[in-house]
Amino acid sequence: MFSLTSRFAKAVLVCVTLLCGAAYAADSAPQLDYPADYRNWIFLTSGLDMTYSGEQMAGHHMFDNVFVNPEAYKAFQATGRWPDKTILVKEVRGGQTKGSINRGGTYQQVGVMALEVHAKDEKRFPGQWAFFVFGDAKPAAAIPKEAQCYACHGSHGAVDNTFVQFYPTLMPIAESKKTLAAGYLKDESAAQK
Amino acid sequence: MFSLTSRFAKAVLVCVTLLCGAAYAADSAPQLDYPADYRNWIFLTSGLDMTYSGEQMAGHHMFDNVFVNPEAYKAFQATGRWPDKTILVKEVRGGQTKGSINRGGTYQQVGVMALEVHAKDEKRFPGQWAFFVFGDAKPAAAIPKEAQCYACHGSHGAVDNTFVQFYPTLMPIAESKKTLAAGYLKDESAAQK
Numbered sequence: 001m002f003s004l005t006s007r008f009a010k011a012v013l014v015c016v017t018l019l020c021g022a023a024y025a026a027d028s029a030p031q032l033d034y035p036a037d038y039r040n041w042i043f044l045t046s047g048l049d050m051t052y053s054g055e056q057m058a059g060h061h062m063f064d065n066v067f068v069n070p071e072a073y074k075a076f077q078a079t080g081r082w083p084d085k086t087i088l089v090k091e092v093r094g095g096q097t098k099g100s101i102n103r104g105g106t107y108q109q110v111g112v113m114a115l116e117v118h119a120k121d122e123k124r125f126p127g128q129w130a131f132f133v134f135g136d137a138k139p140a141a142a143i144p145k146e147a148q149c150y151a152c153h154g155s156h157g158a159v160d161n162t163f164v165q166f167y168p169t170l171m172p173i174a175e176s177k178k179t180l181a182a183g184y185l186k187d188e189s190a191a192q193k
Numbered sequence: 194m195f196s197l198t199s200r201f202a203k204a205v206l207v208c209v210t211l212l213c214g215a216a217y218a219a220d221s222a223p224q225l226d227y228p229a230d231y232r233n234w235i236f237l238t239s240g241l242d243m244t245y246s247g248e249q250m251a252g253h254h255m256f257d258n259v260f261v262n263p264e265a266y267k268a269f270q271a272t273g274r275w276p277d278k279t280i281l282v283k284e285v286r287g288g289q290t291k292g293s294i295n296r297g298g299t300y301q302q303v304g305v306m307a308l309e310v311h312a313k314d315e316k317r318f319p320g321q322w323a324f325f326v327f328g329d330a331k332p333a334a335a336i337p338k339e340a341q342c343y344a345c346h347g348s349h350g351a352v353d354n355t356f357v358q359f360y361p362t363l364m365p366i367a368e369s370k371k372t373l374a375a376g377y378l379k380d381e382s383a384a385q386k
Contacts, residue, residue, distance in 0.1 A: 039362055040263075043236030046256065048288075049298030056297050063239065070233075093361060095241075100358045100380065101349050104249055105242030110361045156294050165293045168286060168303045169232055187293065 029141040042073040061095030080177025222334040235266040254288030273370025
């Protein structure tokens, strides 16, 4: 069950929301139900303390675990593209080093700090995709499409507004199916010069 | 599909095998098929550079992604115990920082470095559990039960020879079902003194 387990976790959630450029959206925004079953979905990857700015949060570690609904994963494996009704879930958990017999590196803590969702609905969402941040198990309203996260995903995501370049089982499929986005290919070309 | 993608990956596999105290076991040892479908199983956790000795491998990062077969996960959720035919898979992947738009922290690389499996079979394995290391998609022979990994898991695993203390969705279940092992409780008691 989803729970925010500390004041720090709540602070992270506020940061995530602000980074996406807006507080919760107006009542008229499209809504999405809390994806209660996501831990039974397909795991895509886990990253630790990833940042696009280079800034790190001092004194804390955060893992991002990414899951996708099984129907969308199956479709991506076959086509290299996300079908309608794709739901990607990013679960943020704290990391710690000392505990039990562990003496180095970082492992995942019990409490969930935040849950961010990126969902595709061709009819309901402007631009087909929308972001949601869940603070509890209630439905959430879409983050407005002017928020920075939409522009960044649109410009740099390897496939259809998503960061498939960080999903190790899917990137080779996108490469072989030739579904990589023009913006991503431009980034890679520039990086190699 | 499983593949060892570099000389470094092969070196990691050799290290993993040696850490478990033995080269591949004799022909008479129990065998296990390569769990080809494990990326469709239930994700338990991911750790980065975890070590029980405190020693770190210089210049390289390694993620451990842990998966379990869905039937076993369901049984654990209901009982706090692992049923017969539980299969836990630890997939080792390299980590990197610089790539695409990422500027800090660590994300997972495409190539799989090693696949270690811990399986329960009450009839076939002495002590009910056995470890396997897969170098390719062929069946593997059980690591002999004298190897260090068995003793460490038996002494320090939170539930039935397994490190449930590092699986954030399962540890609260084991606590509430009171299925924590005596050795683990002793470790925790000693750590708090």
